[in-house]
Amino acid sequence: MKKYECVNLTIDGDVATVQLNRPEKRNCLSPTLHRNMVDALKEVAAAKCKVLVVTGSGDSFSAGMDLEQCFLEPFDDPQRFIEINTPCFEWLTHLKDFPGVTVAKVNGWAFGGGFEIASICDIVIAAEESVWGLSEINFGIFPGGGATWSYAHNMTRKQALFYALTGATLTGKQAVDLGLATMAVPLKDLDAEVAKWVANLTQKGRAVLRKTKEVYEKSLGMTFQESIGWEMAKMWELSRETNDDWIRTALKSFAKREFKPGLQSYQLTKDV
Ligand code: ACO
Numbered sequence: 001m002k003k004y005e006c007v008n009l010t011i012d013g014d015v016a017t018v019q020l021n022r023p024e025k026r027n028c029l030s031p032t033l034h035r036n037m038v039d040a041l042k043e044v045a046a047a048k049c050k051v052l053v054v055t056g057s058g059d060s061f062s063a064g065m066d067l068e069q070c071f072l073e074p075f076d077d078p079q080r081f082i083e084i085n086t087p088c089f090e091w092l093t094h095l096k097d098f099p100g101v102t103v104a105k106v107n108g109w110a111f112g113g114g115f116e117i118a119s120i121c122d123i124v125i126a127a128e129e130s131v132w133g134l135s136e137i138n139f140g141i142f143p144g145g146g147a148t149w150s151y152a153h154n155m156t157r158k159q160a161l162f163y164a165l166t167g168a169t170l171t172g173k174q175a176v177d178l179g180l181a182t183m184a185v186p187l188k189d190l191d192a193e194v195a196k197w198v199a200n201l202t203q204k205g206r207a208v209l210r211k212t213k214e215v216y217e218k219s220l221g222m223t224f225q226e227s228i229g230w231e232m233a234k235m236w237e238l239s240r241e242t243n244d245d246w247i248r249t250a251l252k253s254f255a256k257r258e259f260k261p262g263l264q265s266y267q268l269t270k271d272v
Pocket of ligand 1: 024025026028029063064065066067068069109111112113114135136144
């Protein structure tokens with residue numbers, strides 16, 4: 001694993017953790033941090049991790065784009081402005097398309113780009129005390145760079161427009177009610193809660209995790225009838241990729257009453 005200036009990356013078996021690491025600047029996203037994230041996510045992809053946890057160091061998740069280094073300073077040099085900000089779109093796209101499960105552990109401030117990072121992750125576990133906001137309107141722009149897509153895909157219209165138009169903040173607890181977070185727990189319990197669900201996810205097969213996400217995303221754009229056919233095709237593809245493990249291992253084990261699928265995962269034989 002490489003050492004990065006603004007990101008702490010750890011890879012432990014099937015689990016990668018990326019910690020945004022500029023606590024003195026509330027983990028706002030500087031040009032160096034963007035370049036670090038591009039490289040760190042490439043490392044995670046190469047390691048074929050099942051789960052990627054994204055979090056922040058200190059008391060912040062992320063205060064969004066570095067307003068000085070990314071916007072103010074390069075503004076009068078359009079070419080430099082593009083060069084500085086393009087890596088941001090590159091790594092956010094990688095995060096959104098990550099084949100394993102992405103888990104945002106929202107430990108504190110989450111504004112703008114920080115709000116977006118959480119919104120594009122698959123599962124979000126937030127500290128109840130965390131504070132979120134679409135603060136762009138407070139300095140005269142609208143949420144851009146995928147931020148509008150990401151909040152619009154998580155919230156209802158009335159809630160989305162309220163938060164984008166007013167810049168009002170919300171807590172981790174409210175983020176659950178608004179559809180932005182999966183669950184919220186007191187900050188003191190955040191590490192344990194995330195560890196519990198990461199352990200659950202790593203018991204699942206890599207291929208089935210990937211396919212579950214793929215089928216979910218694609219089915220949103222299909223009619224019910226179209227999705228029945230497509231889901232069946234994908235089911236056979238998964239079966240083939242995993243040497244029919246669901247039949248040959250999981251359901252045989254169930255037939256011997258070795259486990260209850262409603263409550264437990266089966267023991268994977270070979271993870272592909
Ligand atoms: N860009 C650049 N610097 C930042 C940012 C940011 N987004 N956020 C915080 N900082 C810097 C502060 O300027 C300060 O720097 P300094 O120590 O050199 O003075 C340092 O981080 C600490 O910030 P404070 O404001 O002192 O911390 P506090 O805990 O009181 O407040 C808060 C935290 C609420 C997050 C505040 O810093 C803030 O409002 N930041 C901006 C949030 C924001 O609107 N982000 C942009 C979202 S839009 C987008 O991402 C496109």
